[in-house]
Ligand SMILES: O=C(NC/C=C/[C@H]1O[C@@H](n2cnc3c(NCCO)ncnc32)[C@H](O)[C@@H]1O)c1cc(-c2ccc(F)cc2)cc(O)c1O
């Protein structure tokens with residue numbers, strides 16, 4: 452069928468990656484999206500910054516907002532120790548289905564809890580539904596207008612603790628100006644910008660790492 456971009460990405464993975472080998476799935480997606488058709492994965496350059504932050508944070512509880520095809524979910528899941536929990540939220544059922552199949556192909560479906568729905572609706576339910584207290588790391592990569600309201604929602608729901616790390620993709624391109632202004636001026640966060648490039652292109656972009664101070 453290959454009627455949608457995510458489906459074409461999934462087909463490429465199934466054709467050219469090694470089943471059960473998450474790194475080969477990551478590489479296959481980067482190869483397809485840099486040579487055949489662009490897609491909004493965090494990509495290999497910003498992906499290396501994500502990897503570094505995951506390894507430094509050694510998180511037990513991770514939340515991702517905006518799964519899409521699951522590329523960044525795989526990058527995170529492959530670096531987590533057994534016992535860690537990775538929750539990823541995706542509101543588009545088709546994207547969620549593709550991501551699920553990519554996790555299965557990579558052999559990481561047991562490491563990932565994929566919730567289908569809007570983060571705005573699901574974030575307030577996480578404590579009750581998933582018995583989660585606080586997140587050690589949140590990767591934010593969904594609609595850029597939702598970065599700020601969802602960050603405030605995480606604060607209000609008591610899902611952040613002193614030391615919790617927020618990592619936000621695309622703070623330059625497409626940009627999340629209201630989020631940046633808030634997070635860089637709010638005394639409850641210490642922020643650091645990591646310059647990079649937009650996935651698969653020579654366009655300036657970067658990720659913002661913010662530590663919640665409690
Ligand atoms: O727009 C970008 N990302 C959006 C991601 C959306 C995914 O996340 C899902 N999603 C969205 N909001 C929510 C939500 N909650 C919010 C609503 O309740 N709750 C749950 N899931 C949600 C969508 O269903 C998609 O799966 C982007 C663009 C460029 C770009 C750069 C340059 C260009 F020229 C063009 C494009 C580069 C990037 O890296 C980018 O991430």
Ligand SMILES: [Mg+2]
Nearest residue numbers: 493592620621
């Ligand atoms: Mg992004």
